[in-house]
Amino acid sequence: MTEVAASTKRNLLDLDREGLERFFADTLGEKRFRAHQVMKWIHHRHVTGFEQMTDLGKALRAKLEANAEIRVPQVQFEKPSADGTHKWLLAMDGSNAIETVYIPDKGRGTLCVSSQVGCALNCQFCSTATQGFNRNLSTAEIIGQVWVAARHLGNVPHKQRKLTNVVMMGMGEPLMNFDNVVRAMSVMRDDLGYGLANKRVTLSTAGLVPMIDRLGEVSDVSLAVSLHAPDDELRSELVPLNRKYPIGELMESCVRYAQRKRGASVTFEYTLMKDVNDQPQHALGLIRLMRDFDNRLQMKDAAKVNLIPFNPFPGTRFERPDDAAIRRFQKLLNEAGRIAPVRRTRGDDIDAACGQLKGQVMDRTRRQAEFRKRLQAGGVDAAA
Numbered sequence: 001m002t003e004v005a006a007s008t009k010r011n012l013l014d015l016d017r018e019g020l021e022r023f024f025a026d027t028l029g030e031k032r033f034r035a036h037q038v039m040k041w042i043h044h045r046h047v048t049g050f051e052q053m054t055d056l057g058k059a060l061r062a063k064l065e066a067n068a069e070i071r072v073p074q075v076q077f078e079k080p081s082a083d084g085t086h087k088w089l090l091a092m093d094g095s096n097a098i099e100t101v102y103i104p105d106k107g108r109g110t111l112c113v114s115s116q117v118g119c120a121l122n123c124q125f126c127s128t129a130t131q132g133f134n135r136n137l138s139t140a141e142i143i144g145q146v147w148v149a150a151r152h153l154g155n156v157p158h159k160q161r162k163l164t165n166v167v168m169m170g171m172g173e174p175l176m177n178f179d180n181v182v183r184a185m186s187v188m189r190d191d192l193g194y195g196l197a198n199k200r201v202t203l204s205t206a207g208l209v210p211m212i213d214r215l216g217e218v219s220d221v222s223l224a225v226s227l228h229a230p231d232d233e234l235r236s237e238l239v240p241l242n243r244k245y246p247i248g249e250l251m252e253s254c255v256r257y258a259q260r261k262r263g264a265s266v267t268f269e270y271t272l273m274k275d276v277n278d279q280p281q282h283a284l285g286l287i288r289l290m291r292d293f294d295n296r297l298q299m300k301d302a303a304k305v306n307l308i309p310f311n312p313f314p315g316t317r318f319e320r321p322d323d324a325a326i327r328r329f330q331k332l333l334n335e336a337g338r339i340a341p342v343r344r345t346r347g348d349d350i351d352a353a354c355g356q357l358k359g360q361v362m363d364r365t366r367r368q369a370e371f372r373k374r375l376q377a378g379g380v381d382a383a384a
C-alpha cells in the first residue's frame with residue numbers, strides 16, 4: 001500500500017457504512033468488517049485518534065493514520081439554556097459557522113441539524129435567509145453536528161437515549177444538499193452510527209417537489225413540509241419557492257412520498273404570523289388542504305399539523321400573534337379533528353428558538369470584512 005500524502009487524507013466522518021466499507025476494501029486493501037469496528041469507535045465512543053482503537057492491529061492503525069483522519073467540527077461556542085436547550089456554534093472551514101440546537105422534552109431529546117451555511121430560498125420570515133447562501137455542508141459537517149451533541153450528552157446507542165430524534169430543520173434547505181444530507185441521515189439511522197429509527201429522523205423542506213420524489217426513492221425518513229400558508233398567493237409571498245412549485249404540486253409530491261412509505265403521515269409546519277396568516281379563513285383553508293391530503297391517502301390523520309408561533313428577530317417585519325389569536329387558530333383546527341400542537345418556544349434565552357438559527361459569528365466576520373474593505377477604500381473614518 002502506497003502511503004498517501006497528509007493533504008489527501010480521507011475524512012472518515014464523510015462516509016456512511018457503504019462508503020467506509022469501500023474505503024477499507026479499495027483504498028486500504030482490508031476486510032470490510034474492519035469498517036464496522038471503526039464506525040463504532042467514531043460514532044458510539046466518539047474517538048478521533050486511530051491509536052485509541054485498540055481492537056485494530058498495529059499495522060492497520062498505522063495504515064489508517066497514513067491515509068485517513070477523523071475531523072469533527074470544532075465547537076466555537078456553546079451555551080446551555082435554563083430550560084435544558086443547548087446550543088453549539090460550530091466552526092466550519094474559513095470564517096463559516098453554523099448552529100446546532102438540542103431540545104429535550106418529555107423523555108425525548110431532539111437535535112436540530114443544519115444542512116447549509118445560510119440559505120438561498122429567501123423565505124420572508126426566516127432569520128437564516130437574511131444572511132444569504134454561502135455553501136453546502138459536507139456529510140462530515142452534517143453528521144459532525146450529531147457527533148458533537150452525542151458526545152456532549154454521553155449518548156450510548158441502545159442504552160442511554162438522550163438523543164432520540166434528529167430534525168433536519170436548522171440552517172438551509174436540506175434537499176438542496178441532497179447527497180450529503182442523505183448520506184448523513186444514513187449514518188444517523190445505522191446501528192453502527194446513531195441507531196435512530198426512520199420515523200425519528202425528520203427532513204424538513206420548503207417544498208422542492210422533484211427532490212421530495214427523489215428522497216422517496218432512496219430514503220424512508222419522516223417528511224415535514226414548511227407550508228405556512230393555505231393558498232398560493234400568500235404562500236408565494238412568504239415562501240418564494242412556491243412560485244416554482246405551487247401548493248397543488250407540493251401536496252401531490254407529499255402524497256407520493258407517503259404512498260411510497262405505505263401510508264406514513266407527513267407533517268405540515270405552519271408558522272403563525274400576526275395578521276398575515278393567522279386569521280380564521282387561513283385556518284379553514286389549511287383544514288381543507290389537510291382533509292384533501294387525508295382523502296388522497298384514504299387515511300385519517302395522514303396530514304399532521306404543527307403550529308409554530310413566529311419568533312421575531314431583529315429587522316423582521318413580522319410579529320408573533322397574541323396568545324388568543326394562536327388559541328383561536330388552533331381551536332378551529334381542533335374542531336375539524338386536527339390535533340395541531342402549538343410548538344413551545346424553547347431556548348429563548350440563548351437565541352436558539354426555531355427561526356433564529358443564524359450564523360452570528362459569520363455575520364460578524366462579514367461585517368468586519370466589509371468594514372476593512374471600506375476602510376481600505378477610504379470610505380470610513382479609521383476611528384469609526
Ligand code: SF4
Pocket residue numbers: 119120121122123126127128129170171172173205206226
Ligand atoms: S425557512 Fe428554511 S428554506 Fe426557507 S430560507 Fe429559512 S432556512 Fe431556507
